[in-house]
Amino acid sequence: MGDKAHTHPGAAGRAQAAGHPTSVRNVVLVGHSGSGKTTLVEALALTAGAVNRAGRVEDGGTVSDYDDIEHRQQRSVQLSLVPLEWDGIKVNLLDTPGYADFVGELRAGLRAADAALFVVSASDGVDGSTRMVWDECAAVGMPRAIVVTHLEAARADFEEMTRVCAETFGGDDPDAVLPLYLPLHGPEGPDGHAPVTGLTGLLSQKLFDYSTGERKESEPGEDQLPRMEEARGRLIEGIIAESEDETLMDRYLGGERIDVGTLVEDLERAVARGVFFPVLAAAPAADGARQGLGTVELLELITGGFPTPLEHGAPSVTTVDGRPRELKPCDPDAPLVAEVVKTSSDPYVGRLSLIRLFSGTLRADQTVHVSGHGLADRGHEDHDVDERIGALSTPFGKQQRPVSHVIAGDLACVAKLSRAETGDTLSAKDDPLLMEPWDMPDPLLPLAIQAHSKPDEDKLSQGLSRLVAEDPTMRLEQNQDTHQVVLWCLGEAHADVALERLRSRYGVQVDVVPHRVPLRETFGGKASGRGRHVKQSGGHGQFAICEIEVEPLPNGSGIEFVDKVVGGAVPRQFIPSVEKGVRAQAGRGVAAGHPLIDVRVTLLDGKAHSVDSSDAAFQTAGALALREAAADAKIHLLEPVAEVSVLVGDDYVGAVMSDLSGRRGRVLGTEQSPGGRTLVKAEVPEIEIGRYAVDLRSLSHGTARFSRRYARHEPMPAHVAERVKEEARAAS
Numbered sequence: 001m002g003d004k005a006h007t008h009p010g011a012a013g014r015a016q017a018a019g020h021p022t023s024v025r026n027v028v029l030v031g032h033s034g035s036g037k038t039t040l041v042e043a044l045a046l047t048a049g050a051v052n053r054a055g056r057v058e059d060g061g062t063v064s065d066y067d068d069i070e071h072r073q074q075r076s077v078q079l080s081l082v083p084l085e086w087d088g089i090k091v092n093l094l095d096t097p098g099y100a101d102f103v104g105e106l107r108a109g110l111r112a113a114d115a116a117l118f119v120v121s122a123s124d125g126v127d128g129s130t131r132m133v134w135d136e137c138a139a140v141g142m143p144r145a146i147v148v149t150h151l152e153a154a155r156a157d158f159e160e161m162t163r164v165c166a167e168t169f170g171g172d173d174p175d176a177v178l179p180l181y182l183p184l185h186g187p188e189g190p191d192g193h194a195p196v197t198g199l200t201g202l203l204s205q206k207l208f209d210y211s212t213g214e215r216k217e218s219e220p221g222e223d224q225l226p227r228m229e230e231a232r233g234r235l236i237e238g239i240i241a242e243s244e245d246e247t248l249m250d251r252y253l254g255g256e257r258i259d260v261g262t263l264v265e266d267l268e269r270a271v272a273r274g275v276f277f278p279v280l281a282a283a284p285a286a287d288g289a290r291q292g293l294g295t296v297e298l299l300e301l302i303t304g305g306f307p308t309p310l311e312h313g314a315p316s317v318t319t320v321d322g323r324p325r326e327l328k329p330c331d332p333d334a335p336l337v338a339e340v341v342k343t344s345s346d347p348y349v350g351r352l353s354l355i356r357l358f359s360g361t362l363r364a365d366q367t368v369h370v371s372g373h374g375l376a377d378r379g380h381e382d383h384d385v386d387e388r389i390g391a392l393s394t395p396f397g398k399q400q401r402p403v404s405h406v407i408a409g410d411l412a413c414v415a416k417l418s419r420a421e422t423g424d425t426l427s428a429k430d431d432p433l434l435m436e437p438w439d440m441p442d443p444l445l446p447l448a449i450q451a452h453s454k455p456d457e458d459k460l461s462q463g464l465s466r467l468v469a470e471d472p473t474m475r476l477e478q479n480q481d482t483h484q485v486v487l488w489c490l491g492e493a494h495a496d497v498a499l500e501r502l503r504s505r506y507g508v509q510v511d512v513v514p515h516r517v518p519l520r521e522t523f524g525g526k527a528s529g530r531g532r533h534v535k536q537s538g539g540h541g542q543f544a545i546c547e548i549e550v551e552p553l554p555n556g557s558g559i560e561f562v563d564k565v566v567g568g569a570v571p572r573q574f575i576p577s578v579e580k581g582v583r584a585q586a587g588r589g590v591a592a593g594h595p596l597i598d599v600r601v602t603l604l605d606g607k608a609h610s611v612d613s614s615d616a617a618f619q620t621a622g623a624l625a626l627r628e629a630a631a632d633a634k635i636h637l638l639e640p641v642a643e644v645s646v647l648v649g650d651d652y653v654g655a656v657m658s659d660l661s662g663r664r665g666r667v668l669g670t671e672q673s674p675g676g677r678t679l680v681k682a683e684v685p686e687i688e689i690g691r692y693a694v695d696l697r698s699l700s701h702g703t704a705r706f707s708r709r710y711a712r713h714e715p716m717p718a719h720v721a722e723r724v725k726e727e728a729r730a731a732s
Contacts, residue, residue, distance in 0.1 A: 017394065018090045021309045021330045021409035025302050026092045026356070028109040030137075031119035032127045033098030036149035040119060041082050041095045043284040043292035044299060048091070050084040050396065079105040079342050081354060081411055083394050089303040092411045100129050100702055101491035103441050104473030108341040108422065110136070111438045112356040112411060115143040115272075115306040117298075118169075122148050122156035126168050128649070128703030134169050135675060143274040143307055144169075147298060148281045151183060151196040158183045158196075162279050169277060175238045179279040180267075181297060182231055186211060199281065199294055200224065202232040203260055203267070210293040213286060239263055242270040264304075271305035278305070309409030315339075315358050316436040320371050320384055325433060327359050332407040336360030336368065338426040339435050340417070343470045345505055353414045354395075355406075355426065358435070362412075362426070363405045364392045369432040370417070372424035383419055386429045390416030421469040442707060443475050443488035445693040447495045448516070450485065452509040460485075463506035467498060474498060481518035481595065492694055517687045519594040519724065520638035520713045526551045529629030531581075531621035536612075543609035544617035546570060546578050548625045549602045550633070555712055559586055560600040570606035574618040578603055581622025590630035592637060592728035597713070601626065637721040638713035639685050646680040646696065648704035653678045655699055663688035664717075683711060687720075 018024045029037040045051045082093045094109040096102075110116065116137050120126055137144055146169070148161050158179075166174035184198035184207060197211040200220065205228065209216045220228060236258065240248045243266040252258055270276035278301065282294035314327040317337055328334050342354040355362070362368070365388065372383035393400035393413045406412040420426065423440075427433040451457035464485070468476045475488035489495040502508045528549050535542040553560060561579045570578065579601075586596035606621070644665070648656050657667050657680060665684035673679050689708065696704050716724070 017392075017403040017406055017412070018410045019407070021332065021407065023088060024090050024092065024309055024409045025115070025306050026094070026113045026309065026409070026411065027115050027117055027302055027306060028094040028096060028106075028113035029117045029119055030096060030106065030109075030130065030133050031098055031121075032124070032130055034124065035098060035119045035121045035130075037095055037098065037119045039284050040147065040149060040282055041093050043282065043295050044091075044093065045082055045084050045396075046285055047291045047295035048084040048086050048299065050082070078102065078344070079109050079354070081395055081413075083396065083411070086299045086303050090410070091299070091302055094411075099491075099493050100697060101489070101494035101497075103490065104471060105342070106133065107438055107440060110142070111339070112341045112354075113142075114309055114312045115145070115302075117302075118144060118146045120146055120148050120161065120165060121150045121153075122158060122161045123150045123153035125161070125164060128701055131168060132703070132705075138274075141274045143272055143305075144277050145271065145301060145305070146177070146277060146279045147294075148279065149283065151281055151283050151293075154193050156196075158281055165279055175234070175241065176275065177277045177279060178235050178238045179231065179281075180235065180301070181208075181280060181294070182228065183281055184209065196281070196283065196293060199297060200228055201297075202228065202235050203263055205232070208297070210291060213290055215291050215296050236263060239267050239270060239276065242266070242273075242276045244269065268305040271301070272307040272311060312409075317433050318436075320432050320434050330408045331359055332361045334359045334408070335431050335433065336362060336426065336428045337433055337435065338362060338368075340420050340422055340424045340426065341411075343420070343422045345466070345470070350416065351418060352400075353417045353420055354411065355414055356411050357406055357408045359408050360428070361405055361407050362389075362392065362414075364403075365389065367429050368426045369429045370420045370424055370426060371432055371434040372421055383421070383424055384432070385419050387417055387419055389414045389426075422472045440472050441490060441705075443473055443490050443494075444706070444708060445489045445491055445495060446515040446690060447487040447489055447498070448484045448513050449487060449499075449510040450513055452511050456509050459506065459508045460510065463502050463508040466506060467501060470501075471498075479516075479518065482516040484513070484516060486515065490693065491697065515690055517640060517690070519592070519640075519716070520598075521589050521591050521594050521596045522598045522636050522638055523550050523552045523596075523630070524634035524636045527629040527633035529625040529627070529632070531623065531625030531628065533617050533621040533624060540614075541609075541612040542614065542617040542620075543612035544574070544606070544614075544621035545608075546606035546618065546621045546625050547604045548578075548582070548622075548629060549604055550626070550629045551600050551602075553598045553600055555598060555714070557598045557600075559583060559597065562600060562602040564602055564604055565606065569608075570603065570618070571608050571613070574608060574613060574615065575603065577615045577618035578606070578622035578625075581619035582626050584619065585623035585626045590627055591635040592725045594637065596626075597638070637716040637724055639687055639716045639720075640713050641683050641711045642686050642689065642708040643711045644682050644684050644689065644692075644706055644708050646682070646704055646706040647673060647677055648680060648700050650676050650678055652700045652704065653680065656680055656696070656704065657682075659695070659699060660684060663692075685716075686710075 031037050080095045084091050094113055096106040096109040146165050148158055150156055162179050166177040170177040181199040181201055183196040184200050185194040186197040188194045198209040200207055207218045207220050240252050280294055280298055282298055283292055285292040309330045314329040317325045317327050337359040338355045338357045340353045341356050344352050367386055367388045370383045370385050370387050392403050392406055394403055395413050423437050425435045451460045464476055468474050473490055477486040479486055487498055531546050533544045563575050582601050590596055646656055660667055660682045663684050665682045668681045671679040696706055
């Protein structure tokens with residue numbers, strides 16, 4: 001790598017559909033917000049000739065804004081695809097958000113890609129969330145490389161950042177994370193900072209000068225050789241250690257000079273196998289320049305070292321009824337299997353679905369089968385329908401370039417898939433298949449909303465259904481207890497984007513209201529009540545009297561109704577009426593408006609009238625009796641308690657446990673986990689963890705994750721319960 005001659009490809013850099021899977025590279029860019037991913041994508045597009053200058057797309061003689069403020073903001077929080085061409089290879093660059101709130105977009109990018117490019121800022125270093133994504137990629141063996149950006153920063157140090165990357169990402173083998181190039185510095189400026197003007201190729205032993213905006217190759221000077229040789233020797237040993245040729249190390253240690261071509265081939269194989277992780281440097285082009293520093297070298301690595309889709313194992317596929325199916329990896333002539341990795345709405349072309357083809361060939365206007373299962377709990381309906389797709393296109397910026405077909409291994413956009421949602425499978429209509437869905441984080445931040453006005457109320461349901469169709473990390477809940485509409489999000493930024501999309505895309509204005517936790521009520525001891533409903537007006541009157549006894553039951557018992565009436569004091573036909581009235585009042589609550597649970601209500605006695613008694617009268621009497629019993633009893637408020645599991649770095653375990661205790665939590669224990677992390681298990685009242693998704697991120701600097709599940713309802717402390725009751729009385 002680094003010894004090839006390249007000419008500016010011009011229009012050839014604007015990639016269309018691929019002709020064969022071997023001519024495709026699907027690469028996802030990963031890094032924290034501000035690391036420079038989007039800027040790097042634009043620099044690579046400029047070098048490849050896909051754009052004619054930074055941030056501008058040229059097509060058919062017209063130039064449209066690729067880099068306008070609105071478009072950059074959209075790309076900062078969602079997955080975007082930028083295809084380009086280099087040396088006859090189509091490169092699909094998947095730019096992912098760096099914000100933790102949009103990890104769903106990141107997971108979609110990882111699903112669609114065959115290799116990952118980790119973008120690390122030389123001035124900011126590696127954050128905890130980037131480490132976690134590296135571990136995810138390692139778990140599935142995804143090939144990776146590292147790009148160091150922001151070399152122009154005053155405190156940037158490429159060698160130090162390479163050492164940090166080796167320690168962070170190398171694990172037990174830091175020599176698997178080594179630089180392929182070293183920065184070449186120009187003369188120091190007045191501030192004492194020497195800018196990076198080029199690169200030194202460790203394998204090719206060439207200098208690549210970018211100071212003029214054009215990559216120029218030269219030989220190193222005598223004063224540069226010692227620094228180069230030390231790093232070169234370590235790189236060669238690292239490559240040979242991962243070589244499939246077991247004789248290579250012995251030959252090298254025996255003094256044999258290994259051919260550069262052999263080293264490059266071994267390097268590319270080691271990168272593609274996911275056992276060697278090269279470090280490169282890159283910077284955007286200066287104003288008026290055509291090539292950004294390191295972009296040619298990076299494109300060489302992507303096209304030469306990253307695997308083709310053929311090297312990506314076939315996904316797990318079943319028939320729609322669950323029977324396993326075997327697929328050949330990435331065969332354009334095999335049955336159609338594609339996945340919707342992103343759904344979005346375009347103001348001009350309507351709904352667009354970004355798809356990755358894993359098998360077969362997809363053609364414009366083809367009828368396909370849409371299958372989607374497993375997300376019903378998040379407001380997504382299961383799909384098993386046939387749909388005719390619209391146009392196929394490859395995106396760039398805000399443009400869509402039409403293509404006639406897409407083959408296995410490639411990515412493209414599909415128009416007019418009205419039923420398909422993110423995560424759904426597209427397959428042949430006569431051979432419907434279903435891909436195993438990828439792992440999506442559970443949204444744990446509740447956002448309770450209500451329509452701002454009557455016109456908004458009419459549009460709210462449709463707007464919400466479209467919103468969750470685009471984003472499987474969002475869950476829509478219609479809470480039957482609190483009667484609230486709740487959007488469960490991944491964080492505050494995720495929630496803000498959801499509200500803005502509702503407003504700007506779907507014309508729905510909503511108000512955010514306090515999220516209410518579904519509380520319950522129960523009796524603290526035995527109590528009796530008498531319900532008397534006697535009214536006389538013209539014609540038939542209303543007459544019903546019943547006497548009940550209420551006693552608490554164990555947790556989870558619900559409401560038990562017992563009839564102990566003797567002597568026909570309450571006619572048999574009206575006993576179900578009393579029960580109905582009791583249960584209806586229990587559903588409305590007896591103290592603070594929350595459902596009553598875990599009690600036994602015993603009907604002991606009553607009176608009826610031969611003419612004026614009725615079903616409605618005894619329902620009313622039953623409700624009145626329960627309310628009277630509650631007035632003379634101690635009513636406990638029950639709050640839901642969640643089982644919470646927090647996976648956190650060892651450095652933050654103490655802070656997390658202390659914080660949980662401050663939330664009235666009971667820490668149940670801890671377990672050691674790989675990678676210097678600890679799993680903390682606790683039981684915490686749900687009312688105390690409404691914003692835990694936000695607070696934990698702050699507490700752990702973005703390195704912790706948590707899950708929760710409902711455990712039970714249990715009595716709320718008296719001082720907290722009294723406050724809730726006072727708020728209920730004030731609202732009524």
